[in-house]
Every structure is written in structure tokens, then in C-alpha cells.
Amino acid sequence: MVTFTKKVGDIMGRRLRLRDLREDRDLTQKDVAEVLGTSFQYYQKYESGIRQIPVDRLEILADFYNTSTDYILGRTTIREPYPQK
Numbered sequence: 001m002v003t004f005t006k007k008v009g010d011i012m013g014r015r016l017r018l019r020d021l022r023e024d025r026d027l028t029q030k031d032v033a034e035v036l037g038t039s040f041q042y043y044q045k046y047e048s049g050i051r052q053i054p055v056d057r058l059e060i061l062a063d064f065y066n067t068s069t070d071y072i073l074g075r076t077t078i079r080e081p082y083p084q085k
Contacts, residue, residue, distance in 0.1 A: 014074050018047045021065045021072070035064055 022032050033043035036057050045051035053061070053072075062069045062081065070076045 014053075014072065015047055015049045017072055017074060018061075021061075021067070022047070025065075032061075032064075036060055 022029070029043050029047060030040045033040045036043060038057070042051065046053045046057075058069050058072060061072055065072075066081055067079050068076065068081050071079055
């Protein structure tokens, strides 16, 4: 049987990545919420780690920030998006 465990740092890393990406563009949480088509409160919960980011919104964020979903999720330190096929 294979089990997967979530590292404590995973959520913290994701929170910091979202905040850093947002702050690098001098955006507010409200600005990013509008890009995602969600409320400020929902986005705030994504950034604070209270709520998981739905895949469709994760894709929007990756495209908006010109990065990969893996970078946002803390699975890689490479900020550039993957090459298109």
C-alpha cells in the first residue's frame, strides 16, 4: 500500500509563493480575486492556506503570472512556465 503525506511546509510554501507573485506585480488580494472571478474573501483563503485552490483557478493564476502550476504549488523552484508543444 502506498500512502502520501502532505508536508507541513507545502502549504506554507504555496502561501508564500502566491503572496510573492502578487506582490511582485504590486497587486492587492482584491485585484487577483477579480482576475480569478472570485470574491476577495475566497482569494484571501487561498493565499492564507485555509482553502485549496481549485484546478481551474490554479491554471488561471499560472497563466496570469506566466509560470507553471508546479511553481505555484511549490513542486519546483523554476519560475518559468513549461515550453509549449
